[in-house]
Amino acid sequence: LINQTFPTKQISVILAMEEKEDINVRNSKFETLNSKFGGNFNHFLTTVHKLKKGEISGKASNERFAAVWFKKRFIDEAKLNIDYFTVTSCDADHKYHPNHFACLTFKFLDNPKRFRMFWQPAVMFYNNIWELPAITRVPNTFGSIWNLSQLPRKDRLINAQNYSLSYKLLDEVDYWDADKIPEDWGIFFKAYYKVKGGLEVEPIYLPLHADAAQSTSFWKTIKVQYEQFKRWAWGASDDSWIIKNYLIDSEIPFWDKTTRLMHVISSHFLWPVNWFMITIGLTIPTLLNPAFGRTTLGYMVPKLSSLILTIALSFLIVLLFIDYVYRPKRTQKVSIWRIIISPFEFVLMPIAGFIFTALPGIDAHTRLMLGKYIEYKVTEKV
Template sequence: MSCPDLEIPLGKRSKLYRFFEMLPALISYGMLILLVVLSVLSPFLAAIYLLLLVLTTFVKAIGISYRTLLGHRQLVRAEKIDWSARLDDLSQAAAGKSPEIKINKKDFEADVHQQTILSIEKGELQIIDPRDIYHAVLIAAYNESYEVLKPTVESVNNTTYPNERLIVYLAYEERGGEQMAETARRLRDEYAGVFCDYRIIQHPKDLPDEIPGKGPNITYAGYDLKQWCDNKKIEYNQVIVTTLDSDNRPYSTYFDYVAYKYAVTPNRERLSYQPVALYFGNIWDAPAPMRVLATGNSFWTIIGSMRPHALRNFAAHSQPLSALVSMDFWSKRSIVEDGHQYWRSYFYFKGDYSVMPIHVPVYQDAVLSDTFKATLISQFKQLRRWGYGASDIPYVAVRLFTRQRTAPFWETLARFIRLIDNHVSLATMSILVAFGAWVPLLTNPEASRNISAHALPLIVSHIQQVAVIGIFITILLMLKMLPPRPERYKRSRTVFMVLQWFLMPVTSICYSSAASMAAQTHLLLGKYLEKFDVTDKATLSSRAKTKAKKDALKKARRKSKL
């Protein structure tokens, strides 16, 4: 299959492309402005408009709560499975031997596994022998410290997948400086001989036709992986590539689980495999606003795992090397290379592509910088980068409404509408739910005489009170999923883990909504975000050093004044 042009444009865009770049911001700002206009012209229509939006959000919240509970249950069940043993069952069945399956029918997908073995034995299902499957793990780094990267590499080492079939890459940036290069070499020396191969690849800076970011970095490493496989005479379809950020720690059975699904799925090349991202790695150390956002983002990925039709690539994910080679790996022009990879794959395979949920986690860290102020800023930049996924809207639109279309129209249109809805809702609904009920009363003196407008704040308040049940569900699940409290913290820290949820309205508006609006505004004005803002990854030791420097500086200033 020849590779079509899958890249987003750099420089000047066509008029059609610019229109769809502006569209999400126009809709988001338009929804807010429309409430004000209706409040001035007709408080009754404003009340109807807001209630429709609030009730729609309320119905979605019910679905979110249900899927959160169901997704958590699936997560717990999948974590208990010995996926390595199931891979052995596949290998025996493929070799013509009848495996002795010791399985509880109540186990996760037990009936599916038994039926799979039966299909292999009957010759109805052709699989790849799991013993022939390699995992290539690309760890992307910029300037992270040894203390951040070492646990990530060690977590890969501690998985249950055989190390002789793990190929580990540390893909780091030349822009990260000599200290980063020294850290890479140190880790290479430590892990020499531990895996099938451990390679360090430095991505040169200022290469043509690419932006500074993760996508170009891991693509550069991908080229080396392709050459490595050629030299070793390993077929591309025998290799599954997993991308990890520098602070990612895959669950112990993650690679076995992915290999199992890859081996038994007929259209394996046209799938990617998406774990659940849990931002609990340093959750006890992060400030309260970041803990709220990290927990919310974690549950968002749990919910996504229960909606396979709407699931997209996000953060750490896996994809066959054969597919990556065919489509020239990842985008070198997008700062959201993970989500954008879904659309690249979707259009490359002409719509015959989907994302398979993997119901075990890849643990990640909440945003944490060396100072509280820097943490607040870094968190906003991270969410703005995620919100810049709205840049996929024009990318999809020109491949839907023009002769470039290669995927089925109606199916792609449904995905396109869902894409717009997700970005617009994230930018606007928190603001509308929080303040919308008061707009008619504040903008139109006649609104106080209108029964519907006058009662609107009370009605919305009642709906919000019912919706609080969803927050209670989130709190209970969070407390069950939290890692053990470090000894350096008192029990009172657990109490603050509950009280922090009073910050949710603030974080929803000042971070989730504001960051999304900022990203869409950049697209509206044509001020493109073409530089990857690397999220700070501080450690307790780096924070202590920063604090010591600040204290020493303050002390020196006091002495100079005497």
């Protein structure tokens, strides 16, 4: 943040903490950061959120408390104009491009629909990419490129992980819901239905580097990465509420809300089954009916599928090039040999896809179906 080309004296930083954290640890963190960086900003503040009845421990309840507190304590008491404030939801491990807030400010001031907009950068899990085992480096690489690829898709782009919006819009829709775990898609659709559509997510074409899940050992890293994907798959818990609002709303244009709903359904409902459809889907008809394999269709489908997958595989070269451009340069700890073999890590895609896509998706959706709700766990990032 202190390296922003935008004047940092116009940025207020809130270190939002939880009461359940040890008070000495909390105070030590804040005092260390404040003494080192506090003088660079307009405000460098901390909030301590105490979990109340009806709230769920997580980012949503914590952010809500901090945002409501700042509005009352600094905007309302000083009688400042809320129209000129933006809010950015940021994790502690996120590293901004130096021009991020300059770009955000320009887009905010230049857009006449500024109070009906979210802004989303390309979140890329590259801070510790060279320290990860290959099995988790593969999904984090693909996840980073996927986040980048979604930015031009305004019809389906939804804010996630790190995003900004006007304080006025956030206050208008009554902030994040403190009783939910999913907070990014949750605040988007809460605002979307509250203001009756017309809401968009505008891309910020700048990379934002984040830490991937990492623990102190190989197996612990596998576990924390799995838990992170399971929490993301838990976003399906919002789908019934989104569908309900879709059905009862009569003001949002039909195709606008339908396009949004279809994206939500395809993203969440297909999450646990995509891996199976791609890897073993074509063998199922033959297993169920061996005679099918002797028909013309049964003979041609595997060949056609093989051709399609081969063509799709050729685009892996494009992905490798994008990864090469954006991935941080190797440190001295990383050997040349590791650089040479890194493109071949993508042969782990089927295994990584099963462990970090299919399994956590099935896990989360089954728990949701049985009413065995998960608790928010902060992803370990050493």
